[in-house]
Amino acid sequence: MTADLNRGKEPMTAGFRGKAPTPVDVTREVPTPTRELPVTGLPSGRVLPPPIGSAVERIDAAEKVSGEAVYAGDVRLPRMLHGAVLRSPHASARVVRIDTSRAERLPGVHAVITGADTARIRWGAFRPDLYPLAIGRVRYVGDEVAAVAATDAETARRAAELISVEYEVLPAVLGLDEALAEGAPLVHDDAPGNVAHEFAFDRGGADEWFARSDVIVEGVWQSARQWHGSIETIGCTAEWSRDRVTLWVNTQTPFLARQRYATALGLPTRSVRVIQTEVGGGFGGKSGDDNTSVICAILARRAGRPVQLLNTREEEFLASRPRTPMRCRVRLGFTSDGLVTAKDLDLIADNGAYTGKSQAVLGAATVRHDALFAYRAVRARSRLVYTNLVPTGAFRGFGNPSADWAVGQAWDLAAARLGIEMPDLLLLNAVEEGGVSLHNHRIGSCELKQCIRKAATAIGWYEKRSNPTPHRGFAMGVSVHVSGRRSFGDYDGSSAIVRLTEDGRAVVITGEGEIGTGARTTLAQIAAAELGLAVADVTVTRPDTDLTTHALGALASRVTYVAGNAVKRAAAQACERLLAAASRQLGRPASELRVEDGLVHAPPALGEDVPVRLPVGVVVRAELYRPNGEPVVGLGSFDNPSEFPDGVRYGNESGAYNFAAEAAEVEVDPATGAVTVLELAAVVDCGTVLNPPLAEGQVEGAIAQGIGMALTERFDWAGGAPTRPNFVDYKLPTSQIMPRLHVEFADSYEPTGPFGAKGVGEIALDPVASIVASAVADAVGVRVHELPITAEKIFWGIRSATDRRDGDRR
Amino acid sequence: MTILDRGLPSPGVSPDPMVLLTPRSLDEALHLLTAEGAAVLGGGVGHTLRRHDRHRRDPTSSGSSPERDAISQTSSDPPHKRDATSLVSVGSLPELRTILWSGEHVTIGAGVRLGEIEADERLVRTWPIVTEAAGSVATGRIRRLVTLGGNVAAGDDSHDLPVALAAAGAVLTVRSVSSTRTLRIGEVNDLGGDELIQDVRLPIPSGRAGSAYEKFLSRGVWEYACVNVGAVVRLDDAGAARRLSLAVGSVTGGPVVIDLADLRGSVAGGVLIDEVARRAAASTRPYGDVKGSAEYKTRMIAEFSRRAMTGAVRRAEETPRSGGEST
Known part of the structure; x- marks a missing residue:
């Protein structure tokens, strides 16, 4: 069968329609010397305005470092009470009886609520299955049962402890195998077999392509829950005014959250207003899929006073929405010279007790990475499975890191089997601009091959691989991410209003918000560049569902690309109107005018020799202060040029894809199994780098979270919950273990992006765990298949390998 | 909460x-x-x-x-x-905040902060096991808060200082209104409700002495130890071990002082060190937790006992021969 492939004669084009990857002669592949480019990496001839590509200081830097910034827990309203939640200690139980009388009698208590005080409506982003407070059943340790509002937090907690709940403990399913077992107890009665969601497809005929493959690799890999570990926990302050509630929330997605909160409260959307506070880290964990804000609103209504409810650190671990663990069986086929043929994926994801975003996470995990390579056929079966464990959901990478953990290692196995160095194998198969994946991902700008070459050079791949050091190993991985994704209906757009003020500034009104990434700063840069103003003269609002434009918020690495385009268009329109006004005021055609450094410039008038310079504020004021005067305002909107994927995940989910190649060198202490990541090179194609320090920060932070996912972040579990749900057991990586980093950006420009930019917030996390595992395998011959990679697993792996060798000798 | x-x-x-x-x-x-x-x-x-x-x-x-x-x-x-x-x-009481040196002993007040112990140059020279253990605790901010007495009185088997102090043969001076008595590290749970650790007394090592502390962080980031071991040795001029002491923490009932009495007089080399490691692993009961299973920790106790004792011997060997020093 393999004879049909015409290997080496012409490229196979079945997988990627459009431009096919060109096979390269791996024997001639030599490291390409790096051409040193500035981080803005502009293709030759492209000139961008000054604020773009500059290390502009964050517009919120001073207020954050001085402690002035108002986070969720800093909100203070007159007569405000504090809330506390009583949670289930059981993974699965029937709530027989709740006695709140003792809590109600405690002085200082103003409201005690249970499921009976709620609208008894199930809510959720995709599959409504979550009550605000338990109705009859609890489904995980941490499930919300009752809540209290009192004059201070300590009193509220004491009162919550005085609530007496009688449970009938039910059998629980505490893992994927238990959940899928024949006759397993059901987490939800309406989900037979505990399957919350499933889909399958075969695109291109996988069996046929496997039959034509020379090399097939296969393996099963399991990922684990990872928590966001934001420095600020989830929190909300609620205040009612007649039948309308205002919620000050540290959410990443105020408008989407408002919709869901309204549903959960049994209210029309118009009855809920959400205002974003400062957000002390989001990473997907503040996407509004948990009950904290809903309970806060119910408490405030019952108490008749504002209420603040903040997650404790333990609550954040027990009841937020950590990364969705997945068990992936991967099978890859290759021709003997290294062209990939087919991929088969059987994916089971641990939903936990309620659905949240995991349904979409599963979709991304199933198809996203197929945009990387010219697969001829891809088959997948994906299932989302309920368990009686903490519900899972959105986390930076959104399915990609879990899938990459498996698929990336399968590619590493293939490189070893094929005898091809990983960078060469990746170059041989990597997607290029114009490629179209089997799921109709239509690839625009793509510098994946450049990323691979630069990462190999930065880590010294070829030199070090030819001079191996004992107990040290190398690995490389690649990833692709979206810049916004159509997920919530057939719209992934953004709109913005730019108002030029009579004092010469610009106010960008947008509902997208800021979760700590510096998004408001880059949006200010885009507006400033378009307007000819200084960044310091641009203000960007925080989201308020009453006052700002509608926005989907910080998810799917979308704000720079989608909101950036909307802001750019709004600024362009404002600038156009400013110049029209100046044209009228000066009696000069608008085509002669331009704005720079806050001034409207015109060449000298006829017969004059001094050029005209008019401050922007003067023009705006003159446009206003006249009969029937008008403000100078621009409106811009942009919808991601993408398709709403269908039920089997077919559709071009984003208008722009960002790419990364990363390589790591690790060292393993064979006496303990302990891993040290010595160096890590990350080269990212995010189009134009709008603000180098902010982009570098995103890459560095993502690598740190990837290292946490790989090596340090885990709990000791018992009875369906972590035994110590706090940072005593759960260790984020610190500077102690961060490797020497080489962060670079590809020379790239995305034609549909604002000034050529694409998303950068998530991509660098995706391949880290996979390459750490593969590098460990390269170092000591032990491949870990279940996250996290612990010293102990490696130690026993080395021991069993030694025992096997000893056995052979005997 | x-x-x-x-x-x-x-x-x-x-x-x-x-x-x-x-x-x-x-x-x-x-x-x-x-x-x-x-x-x-x-x-x-x-x-x-x-x-x-x-x-x-x-x-x-x-x-x-x-x-x-x-x-x-x-x-x-x-x-x-x-x-x-x-x-x-009691953390600011002046009586508890001194490090006093006499001819034979160093007496460290219970109110001395771990950060101060870590930085004390004379202690670094005489009892590196103690300063290394103090310096391995958490972060600098926490070491500036934690007192020696509080760290010991907590009776927590995973704490670092008690392991080092147990190996070093420390004696606690315990006071109440009506009494003054001494306790060993392993007896700290006998502290009465009205009692207070006043100070910790260590002998000043003489001759060719060495000590070392090893703390294994299985994840590389600071936290309580996976296993922690302290070793103390004194050699005679022939290179035989005259004093030999090893304590293991993060085990049930820890810190556990390993019985090595019969090994005194052996040459301080690989054979002796392997035997010390074997005994340490055989005579302790670690518990499984997020840092590793009990079985893994037993292996690590052997490994880090070996490293600690090797370090202690190396330090002792670096000390000049005194001529005629004996037990």
């Missing part, structure tokens, strides 16, 4: 507001400690953690495991720490 329903809670399970007392002298502190419900407050770190740590579920409610029971036991408070209603702050 997260409130998991405890089944049938009784009023008053929450920590009550406490009274903080700040005596100006040791005698006044001892007097205050005679009151019902009075407890010692050192640097305040352990106290803060105890107040915060209300999340632990009742082991009978669900999912009790031997591992968790082990954790609960090892990190639970000594009886006199429970139900404290007043805290007697």
Whole structure:
């Protein structure tokens, strides 16, 4: 069968329609010397305005470092009470009886609520299955049962402890195998077999392509829950005014959250207003899929006073929405010279007790990475499975890191089997601009091959691989991410209003918000560049569902690309109107005018020799202060040029894809199994780098979270919950273990992006765990298949390998 | 604090507001400690953690495991720490804040901070095991708070200082209004509610002595040890071990001092060190937790005992021969 492939004669084009990857002669592949480019990496001839590509200081830097910034827990309203939640200690139980009388009698208590005080409506982003407070059943340790509002937090907690709940403990399913077992107890009665969601497809005929493959690799890999570990926990302050509630929330997605909160409260959307506070880290964990804000609103209504409810650190671990663990069986086929043929994926994801975003996470995990390579056929079966464990959901990478953990290692196995160095194998198969994946991902700008070459050079791949050091190993991985994704209906757009003020500034009104990434700063840069103003003269609002434009918020690495385009268009329109006004005021055609450094410039008038310079504020004021005067305002909107994927995940989910190649060198202490990541090179194609320090920060932070996912972040579990749900057991990586980093950006420009930019917030996390595992395998011959990679697993792996060798000798 | 329903809670399970007392002298502190419900407050770190740590579920409610029971036991408070209603702050008492050197002993006040111990140059030279253990605790900010006495009195088997001190043969001076007595590190759970550790006394090593502390962080980031081991050795001029001591922490009943008496007189080389490592692993009972299984920790106890003893011997060998030094 393999004879049909015409290997080496012409490229196979079945997988990627459009431009096919060109096979390269791996024997001639030599490291390409790096051409040193500035981080803005502009293709030759492209000139961008000054604020773009500059290390502009964050517009919120001073207020954050001085402690002035108002986070969720800093909100203070007159007569405000504090809330506390009583949670289930059981993974699965029937709530027989709740006695709140003792809590109600405690002085200082103003409201005690249970499921009976709620609208008894199930809510959720995709599959409504979550009550605000338990109705009859609890489904995980941490499930919300009752809540209290009192004059201070300590009193509220004491009162919550005085609530007496009688449970009938039910059998629980505490893992994927238990959940899928024949006759397993059901987490939800309406989900037979505990399957919350499933889909399958075969695109291109996988069996046929496997039959034509020379090399097939296969393996099963399991990922684990990872928590966001934001420095600020989830929190909300609620205040009612007649039948309308205002919620000050540290959410990443105020408008989407408002919709869901309204549903959960049994209210029309118009009855809920959400205002974003400062957000002390989001990473997907503040996407509004948990009950904290809903309970806060119910408490405030019952108490008749504002209420603040903040997650404790333990609550954040027990009841937020950590990364969705997945068990992936991967099978890859290759021709003997290294062209990939087919991929088969059987994916089971641990939903936990309620659905949240995991349904979409599963979709991304199933198809996203197929945009990387010219697969001829891809088959997948994906299932989302309920368990009686903490519900899972959105986390930076959104399915990609879990899938990459498996698929990336399968590619590493293939490189070893094929005898091809990983960078060469990746170059041989990597997607290029114009490629179209089997799921109709239509690839625009793509510098994946450049990323691979630069990462190999930065880590010294070829030199070090030819001079191996004992107990040290190398690995490389690649990833692709979206810049916004159509997920919530057939719209992934953004709109913005730019108002030029009579004092010469610009106010960008947008509902997208800021979760700590510096998004408001880059949006200010885009507006400033378009307007000819200084960044310091641009203000960007925080989201308020009453006052700002509608926005989907910080998810799917979308704000720079989608909101950036909307802001750019709004600024362009404002600038156009400013110049029209100046044209009228000066009696000069608008085509002669331009704005720079806050001034409207015109060449000298006829017969004059001094050029005209008019401050922007003067023009705006003159446009206003006249009969029937008008403000100078621009409106811009942009919808991601993408398709709403269908039920089997077919559709071009984003208008722009960002790419990364990363390589790591690790060292393993064979006496303990302990891993040290010595160096890590990350080269990212995010189009134009709008603000180098902010982009570098995103890459560095993502690598740190990837290292946490790989090596340090885990709990000791018992009875369906972590035994110590706090940072005593759960260790984020610190500077102690961060490797020497080489962060670079590809020379790239995305034609549909604002000034050529694409998303950068998530991509660098995706391949880290996979390459750490593969590098460990390269170092000591032990491949870990279940996250996290612990010293102990490696130690026993080395021991069993030694025992096997000893056995052979005997 | 997260409130998991405890089944049938009784009023008053929450920590009550406490009274903080700040005596100006040791005698006044001892007097205050005679009151019902009075407890010692050192640097305040352990106290803060105890107040915060209300999340632990009742082991009978669900999912009790031997591992968790082990954790609960090892990190639970000594009886006199429970139900404290007043805290007697002793961390700033001048009597407790000195490091005194006499001919034969160094006496470290119980109020001395771990950060001060870590930085004391004379201690670094004489008892590196102690300064290394002090310096391995958490972060600099925490080491500036934690007192020696508080760290020892906590009776926590995973703490670093007690392991080093046990290996070094430290003696605690314990005071109450009516008595002064001495305790070994392993006897710290005998502390009475009205008693206070005044100081920790160590012999000043003579001759070709060496000590070393090894703390294994299985994840590379600072946390309580996976295993922690302290080793002390003194060699005669022929290279035989005249004094030999090893203590292991993060094990049930730890720190455990390993019995090595019969190995005295052996040449301090690979064979001896392997035997020490073997005994350390064989005579300790580690418990599984997030840092590793009991089985893995047993292997690591052997490995880090080997490393600690190797380090101690190397240091002893670097000490010039005194000529005629013996036990």
